[in-house]
Amino acid sequence: MRNKTGGAELAAALAVSRVFAEAASLPDEYHTYGMQRFTVIVLSFALTAALCVPVYLAVKSSGGGIFAGGDRRGGILRSFLGALFSVYLLYGAAETGLRAHYYTSGTIFDAAPSEYFYLFMGAALLFAVYKGTEPTLRAALIVAGLFAAFMLVITLALIPDIDTDRLYPALIDDPESLPAQVLRETSRNCEPAVFAVLCGGSRKPGKLVIPAYIGISCAVTLLMTFLGTTVFGELVSRLDLPFYSLSSTADITVMHRINGIDVMLWVMAAIIRLALLSLAFREVAAACFVRGMGAAAAPLIFAAAGVGLAELFTAFPALSEPLRRLSGTCLPLFAVTVLIPPLTLIGKRRKKA
């Protein structure tokens, strides 16, 4: 039976998840002023699209999902790949928690987030994981709608501040740093892995999910960069959270400034991203490691582990920095996306046998 949830919800969820990683930037991801930033974004999304093609083909040809071939459990290769996906997803969850913590502690709380933040975020996350994939995807569509309206309001409010003199006709300012910047930007995508895992079983991968996710994410990221560049100019290089600064600068008269709404939206986006990663882990765990009640409890344990790890990363940056450097090379993303097609192929052969 085909699942009720359409591709629009999945594309919206993936786009919300990706754009969150852009807005809630970490200290070493400072945006720099220059036209190269636009080039980096376009090349990064082109690379992501290239990575998504084999993933999409593999998911489409797998029928029951990339982990569905052969036995439900067993097999060294399957266990190895399951472990690899699990580690990747767990790192993604920890990084998401780290971003959410950094964003809220630098903005609305101006210090460590209060216990209410953890209570609210944890309860919403557990609720999303408990309810399952479909409600989470529908909630993501609502968040995407709110975000689209928010972007529209910010753009309209900032029109008087936009100065196109701050743009100049060049694509590359520093050729040496370009490849590293593109890889760093691409590494913010963990969505291809989520797509590969979630599009299994009854949920058929729609043809337009990947183009829509990449197109929307790229367009929003470019718009955010355009606004930051044309409103702040050289100042954008010194801003910790450029998008928060944009929403602080947007004056819409009635509400004066809308940075409070901005924080609410990003917290919701962080919950969606954590829930997607937890639900993806549920699929991996159910296919590779556990069954029954264990499979149901796995995403809850995963979510708790992800948030706990994020707090550990926050408290001890020395722990997270080597991992983030490794992630910034895109090797983990390449490993996960490149391994999906052979994994599916092996699964299909075993199924036939």
Added chain:
Amino acid sequence: MKKLLLPVLAAVLMLSGCTAHAELNELAIAEAIGIDRGGDGYIVTMQYFNTDTTGGTTAIDSSKPNAVTVSGSGSTIESAIESLSYGCGRSVMLGSAGLIVFGREAAYDLMDSLSFAASHYSGNPRAYIAVSETTASDILNVKFSEGNASVEKLEGMMKNAEALGMSSLVMLHEAAEALCCPTESVVLPLLKAVDAGSELTEEGSTVTVTGAALCTGDRLTGTLPPEAVSGLCLLTNEGATCEMTVKLRRKDVCLAVYGTKTKIAPSIEDGALRFDIRLSADCKVVSTQLSDPYGEREAVERIAAAELDSRVLLLLKAVKLHGADISGLSYKIRSYSPELWRSVSGNYREALKNADYSVSCDLHLERFGIMHGSGERPAANPSVTFQ
């Protein structure tokens, strides 16, 4: 699930008062902040909204002052605000601050001071920035009684000064951006507190905009005359306005200039940077002693264009003297030719000092006023009697 919804909603509504929160009358909602240097640290003066003025039957109780001024000192701006908060017994809320005034001495390390306000999570990037001729506390101790907030009057004065071409209006994010550019230069409105028997305040004092201060890097380099500030407004603000009076055959013609458009073409000539600036604008006659301004349109346009020329050149003289890019020329160079920018960016300040500037203004006189002058002004005749 639906059974749970009602208790959750009820809990949200009824229990939210149990969490930590601040009442309005416990907050010092900053309207304006003044930053001065004192000893080894800073003195921060703050004007905050007086919550006692919220009337019982009307929104505002005008019998009480609408703002309270307090000050605190500390080794950093943050610690000075903490001291101020302790002194006034309220939590300081900076998000609504509409004006930040720097004392003459504090303007020496403007970027450090601005970074505080810009990086503060609740800092208002749209707050206006100004410099006091003396100390910031002098400005903030002037409390205008008219209106809901004292600072509204100051903001209004500064906006009007900009419309007349007397001063440039600069927001926090614009000042911070200008200080991030290669020559770290910004022009800020210069304020002065005067005792003028004004009815705007109970004490009779008021604030005037006396011109503009040029801050370069970590120095308050000097002040710009009003004509140079007018040149800056014309050069940087698309559609800027200003008023000016020119003389044609010893007769005054007061003009309002509007709809300005600027085109700047940078180039390198004989190894030196060169800017060809073309300014076009429309204008109208506000008042004139000419009996036939329409007939003398071309002459008025020529003289007025020469006046605009001189204003822009006066500004460029300051740019050349200090090597201070106060009109965003670096962006113009970059958008015109990134290669040219790469060739001068290494030593941009010196390049500006040695640059050649050519200015040509084109003014179009659109409207000629409702009443024309009467030609020669008649001499006063005391013998005229009324019948």
